[in-house]
Amino acid sequence: MTLQLFLLLASALFATGLYGLLSQQSIVMILMGLELAINGIIVAAAAFWFYLSADRPDGQVLVLLAISAMAVEMAMGFAITTAIFRARDVDMADSASDLVG
């Protein structure tokens, strides 16, 4: 196990999540892509902590931040999906294009 292997795992998770984010139509599936991407960040932060600054807990604080970001993102995402589905019967990103510039 080296730092590079961990970061490669994190990059693969992030890229997979990015694919989901870009390609999925359903809003909840987009959220799943976002979760995968954030999971990559958690792995990367943990590896950075262990290999580069294990004498300070800052890396762990970053992991904690990423975990809370994940929880908040999921809750808000589902609430927004519920709201827009109730208001307009929309559950696809293509139909919710009000902010297209």
Next chain:
Amino acid sequence: MLEGVIFGICALGAVVAGITVFRVDSMARATFALLASFLFAAVPILLLGLSYLGILVVLMMVMEMLIMAVFMVMYMMNPAGLMPMKMVHNNKASIGIAVAVFVMLAAGVLLTPWPAAVTAAKTAAATTAMGTDADPTLALGMDLMGPHMLVMIVIGMVLFATMVAVVVLATDRGRYERFGDDLRRRSPDDPVRGGLGR
């Protein structure tokens, strides 16, 4: 050596399960594939000695994915396989962008001259010098309740704001719709009459 093998299996499993999320037809199955990906990805975190954060990820993700499965069934695009449809748009470009990002990140990972690893012995020495135990969980706790208290406060506020916002967004008809803006209406204005005494 054993750790390396476990890391390899789990890393591979995490990525394969992550790809499965976007390949299966059923969104409920996708949720459990995502759960598998999270569990696989938590093992490398545990291997790094972050027992608290690793277990936290496992517990949180098991609960979150079980709740998510309910939402997935609610918003399922192809319920029981009765409405076959394409779940993706712009698929080729998305794959291209994802692969390009991975290649770019991997190049950065492999080409960057990372500083030499802080060895465990050095860590132990440093933490002993600081007067704390070498336990990373204890170090995290002391840090969050000390120098990084602001992070904890902000996370707490953000989570509270999320709870309020989520309830406001997800509520269909609250008391202000039913009893008026000043809550003075005698009987609630409901589309369907019901309840006790009505």
